[in-house]
Amino acid sequence: MTELKVAFEEVRAKLEALDAKAASLDASAPGQITGNTLDTADSLNELMTYMEQMLTRYRVLLQQNVMTSEESINFLADVDQQLATAISGTGNGPEPV
Numbered sequence: 001m002t003e004l005k006v007a008f009e010e011v012r013a014k015l016e017a018l019d020a021k022a023a024s025l026d027a028s029a030p031g032q033i034t035g036n037t038l039d040t041a042d043s044l045n046e047l048m049t050y051m052e053q054m055l056t057r058y059r060v061l062l063q064q065n066v067m068t069s070e071e072s073i074n075f076l077a078d079v080d081q082q083l084a085t086a087i088s089g090t091g092n093g094p095e096p097v
Helices: 008-023 039-088
Strands: none
Touching: 008 039
8 A cells, every 4th residue: 555654844834935935036127228229139128028927927836836735735634634533433434324
């Protein structure tokens, strides 16, 4: 039988730290290059805009993944507690059919 061992509090602490870092991620690009008529300056401005959009999307996805991971950890902890209660016989356990 396969056994899954999870240090719930350690995982929650790591997820909390990751969420804080994601929230503090500065997605803003440097200011636009102005007063320059070179095509390269226009290309750089366009690239900076894309970079800012990409970093913003990355931050949102990272925060969504952290939230999903937290929900999964909470679910695993609940199931673990229910199983422990059912095995030890201290709870009602599942209702017989």
